[in-house]
Amino acid sequence: MSNIHGKVYAMNAITPMKPWKTWVLRLIFFLLGHIKPLQNDLINLSFIEFARWVIIPRHRFPQLGNGQPKEELKYDYLLFFSNFNGTWNQYIDAFSAVLAKGLNLVWRWSEKFPGSVPVTLFKEYIARVQFDTDYYYTAYPHATANDLKAAHIVQTSFDSLSQRAASLSPDQFAEAYLTFKLQVQGNLGETGEAPVVF
Amino acid sequence: MSKLNETDIQGFVLRGYNLPFARFLFLHFVDAGCARTLIGQLLPHITTGQRWDGGKPQSTLNIAFTFAGLSKLELPKATLISFPVEFQQGMKDRAAILGDCGANAPERWDAVWLGKQVHMWLAIHAQSAEGIEARHRKVAALLEQTRGAVLLDAQDAASEQIDGKQTTREHFGYTDGFGNPDYLGVDRKSQPGQGKLMPDGTWAPLATGELLLGYADEAGELQVAPVPHILAGNGTFMVYRKLHQNLASFRTFLEANAPLYTGGKEKLKAKFIGRWSDGTPLELAPDAPDQSIAHDPSRSTNFTYGTDAEGTRCPLGAHMRRVHPRDAFGFNGRLINRRRITRRGLPYGRFAAEGEQISDAEDRGVIFMALNASISRQFEFVQQQWIEYGNDAHSGNDKDILAGNHGGQGKFVVQGDRSLSNPPFICSNLPNFVELRGGDYFFLPSITALEMLAMQLVDPR
Amino acid sequence: MPNQNGSVYGLTILSPILNDEKATPSHDLQIRRYLATLPTGENSPFAQAPGTHLARLVVMDDVIYVGMPACEEHLKSKYLIFESNIDCADGNLERYLRGLAETVPEQVDAIWSHCVGYPGLGNIKAFVDYMKACQMETTFFFAAVNDRSLPQSLQALQTQKAVAEFIAMHQGMEPAKLQAEFVAFAARLNAEPIPKPGSMSSVMGSRREIKTGGHNE
Numbered sequence: 075m076s077n078i079h080g081k082v083y084a085m086n087a088i089t090p091m092k093p094w095k096t097w098v099l100r101l102i103f104f105l106l107g108h109i110k111p112l113q114n115d116l117i118n119l120s121f122i123e124f125a126r127w128v129i130i131p132r133h134r135f136p137q138l139g140n141g142q143p144k145e146e147l148k149y150d151y152l153l154f155f156s157n158f159n160g161t162w163n164q165y166i167d168a169f170s171a172v173l174a175k176g177l178n179l180v181w182r183w184s185e186k187f188p189g190s191v192p193v194t195l196f197k198e199y200i201a202r203v204q205f206d207t208d209y210y211y212t213a214y215p216h217a218t219a220n221d222l223k224a225a226h227i228v229q230t231s232f233d234s235l236s237q238r239a240a241s242l243s244p245d246q247f248a249e250a251y252l253t254f255k256l257q258v259q260g261n262l263g264e265t266g267e268a269p270v271v272f
Numbered sequence: 273m274s275k276l277n278e279t280d281i282q283g284f285v286l287r288g289y290n291l292p293f294a295r296f297l298f299l300h301f302v303d304a305g306c307a308r309t310l311i312g313q314l315l316p317h318i319t320t321g322q323r324w325d326g327g328k329p330q331s332t333l334n335i336a337f338t339f340a341g342l343s344k345l346e347l348p349k350a351t352l353i354s355f356p357v358e359f360q361q362g363m364k365d366r367a368a369i370l371g372d373c374g375a376n377a378p379e380r381w382d383a384v385w386l387g388k389q390v391h392m393w394l395a396i397h398a399q400s401a402e403g404i405e406a407r408h409r410k411v412a413a414l415l416e417q418t419r420g421a422v423l424l425d426a427q428d429a430a431s432e433q434i435d436g437k438q439t440t441r442e443h444f445g446y447t448d449g450f451g452n453p454d455y456l457g458v459d460r461k462s463q464p465g466q467g468k469l470m471p472d473g474t475w476a477p478l479a480t481g482e483l484l485l486g487y488a489d490e491a492g493e494l495q496v497a498p499v500p501h502i503l504a505g506n507g508t509f510m511v512y513r514k515l516h517q518n519l520a521s522f523r524t525f526l527e528a529n530a531p532l533y534t535g536g537k538e539k540l541k542a543k544f545i546g547r548w549s550d551g552t553p554l555e556l557a558p559d560a561p562d563q564s565i566a567h568d569p570s571r572s573t574n575f576t577y578g579t580d581a582e583g584t585r586c587p588l589g590a591h592m593r594r595v596h597p598r599d600a601f602g603f604n605g606r607l608i609n610r611r612r613i614t615r616r617g618l619p620y621g622r623f624a625a626e627g628e629q630i631s632d633a634e635d636r637g638v639i640f641m642a643l644n645a646s647i648s649r650q651f652e653f654v655q656q657q658w659i660e661y662g663n664d665a666h667s668g669n670d671k672d673i674l675a676g677n678h679g680g681q682g683k684f685v686v687q688g689d690r691s692l693s694n695p696p697f698i699c700s701n702l703p704n705f706v707e708l709r710g711g712d713y714f715f716l717p718s719i720t721a722l723e724m725l726a727m728q729l730v731d732p733r
Numbered sequence: 734m735p736n737q738n739g740s741v742y743g744l745t746i747l748s749p750i751l752n753d754e755k756a757t758p759s760h761d762l763q764i765r766r767y768l769a770t771l772p773t774g775e776n777s778p779f780a781q782a783p784g785t786h787l788a789r790l791v792v793m794d795d796v797i798y799v800g801m802p803a804c805e806e807h808l809k810s811k812y813l814i815f816e817s818n819i820d821c822a823d824g825n826l827e828r829y830l831r832g833l834a835e836t837v838p839e840q841v842d843a844i845w846s847h848c849v850g851y852p853g854l855g856n857i858k859a860f861v862d863y864m865k866a867c868q869m870e871t872t873f874f875f876a877a878v879n880d881r882s883l884p885q886s887l888q889a890l891q892t893q894k895a896v897a898e899f900i901a902m903h904q905g906m907e908p909a910k911l912q913a914e915f916v917a918f919a920a921r922l923n924a925e926p927i928p929k930p931g932s933m934s935s936v937m938g939s940r941r942e943i944k945t946g947g948h949n950e
Contacts, residue, residue, distance in 0.1 A: 086791055086793075090806075103872050118603065122875065126871045126875065134869075136747050136869075148806055151796060157787050160663075170491065171491070186800055191491070192492045199799075202799060202800075208764070208791050210773065210789045211785065214886060219878070221893075225890045226881055228896050232922075240916050255900060259687045260666060260687055261893065262668075262893065265893075269369075270368045270656075683897065698897070698900055698904065
């Protein structure tokens, strides 16, 4: 059982929301999904591999009969699942430092949310609403989001050069090879083990 | 924010003394009562942060304690456990986190760091070797008189003197001493590039609480600090690391790689760190050093990486860019404001001229000290995530070429452009240019806190 | 379509866990126990079945009480959460679920047999319907890379390492020789099989010792 696998951390959090507030949040997520520039900050915080929010209305927990009792809840629930690189502290510190407004927009509708700034109370809240992962799999434990993006750039450049390589004269090749190096030079970081978590 | 009471803060925290000689004494308390008396006797001699408007003193004196030392002084248990976890454990127990394995492992450290016997660090800085000896004699007399502590070890350090003048060069030949942060209320004048980047492109001092406990920090709060507040306030934490430098390996490595690098040896050497040997930043002068920039405080550290996103002027993994990314992560630099450290230190060991016959085994290196309000959030983070790892620098697992614990492996990529004088280049099979020979985490109390320690007046709550 | 982001799909399934007081240990504990020893590397069921970038399984015991003045309330069932980030460019979830059922039936049974209404794998369509009945819509799904499949990602990582090594070892070489070596290198690299998912081992040779924090291998 671990929240961590290789370079990626699986965070799970659940927070209660008064049902009328859920509709506001749905609208916010709708706008976030359709207005791309709002996602820029998330993209630029380049340590998230995948993240999702799932709203579970209080009457919509899966109910399959077979004697399973129906849930009777007052609150809707907001589930959050993140797959990020780095440590728990690093992750929350970064969000609190640069995405405070965005975080507040999403979580202010959850009961007892203290705000994402300052960071100490925010960390206490997350620690309280976080629950642990039983099984965590990643197809690329040795690579971070940065490594993946870099790798795709290298693959594209390599494919382009290797297709033409044999048909060029040596001098043309030397020129093309230099261009290739310039394209990939910022994307060659080695992959491997993650630093020890602290 | 309230004005700092400079008479309450130890001078070593607020100022780089810029004195050319230093001696660091490592002491062990034998008896708590005698140790307290010793502290009381040392108090009148401790250099505070009061400004030297009348000229520099002949010598200065400052003290700090490990967790083992505070425990030996019989602070209440509840007070002791309110200190941060990393400080309680001490640097040796954090070796895995810091990447202090292999050549840097505690088993290879100087003997003084065996066990947890170091309780107190006592630093003498002076204008001359005689100044050091004079202070040392006085301290020795106090040790004798109070029987407060025994001397375990002494470490000397001194800046390189060229033609009788003090320099800030270190053994590899780089000019050191740039880039310490400016803090609100601490520095009289702010140097552009040293504080935090503002949205309009200017630089402002960092929040005082990033250096000193008891003040607002960059996260907009009074950070968690040991209790009682009066013990922690105006104090800070110090990381002490003795870094041996393998000068022979460094020079050999440069010689071996320079022929393949068409930009030349000096430029390759500059690419490792991000500055030419004279201190000129590559971002401002990518082709050749420029003394007019290096010697001008309004320019020598006044730059950002925004126009060099590819790393063609200053490599993405260069030492300076790793430890102070400025705006390289976007968001106007806000992600790095809580990861800054104040660096103090001096080289130790004999300086060797270029071309001189030398060996890695010779005793030389730098005494590195980092001051910060939170060792784990500041120093440990930089060491683990930015020196021994490269993801934030878009360099995967690649380590800092100068300080990284390479073990003969790894690589350093120099990004370049089409010109022959600035080609892309990869250095491989990196030796350890720097090896850790020991150190620990210390708490540097305020003068008030020292008085409380001396008089055993520290409350649990 | 909020579950979809480019060519990747955010699958969120909440399966109610059987609540049988006579079961010892209880079904949720049995799932936990099984998951604790299930391999997370190359031998993971998600490495063997196709299409999974990242996936997690979490036994959710209950909702969390955040403290007064919020009300304390409890779930009547425990739920097994399956959160998976998968290749699914056309939104056709059935192919992925089918892949699980056909490639790793033993593991799927071992996990979901503890859940309410699990029909077994005798009838694949019934299994797919069952999983879809437990599917929650992902309200907002973010992906750093949303336009590359899993095999493409694994191949790219292999290429990245090989290219770095090639560049480092061929500095200062004259053009004709460099070209010949590159052509040979490209042929070799293109012939390399795509690395196995879930593996920490490097490519074209050396194996690394795994030393990450607390996973199951």
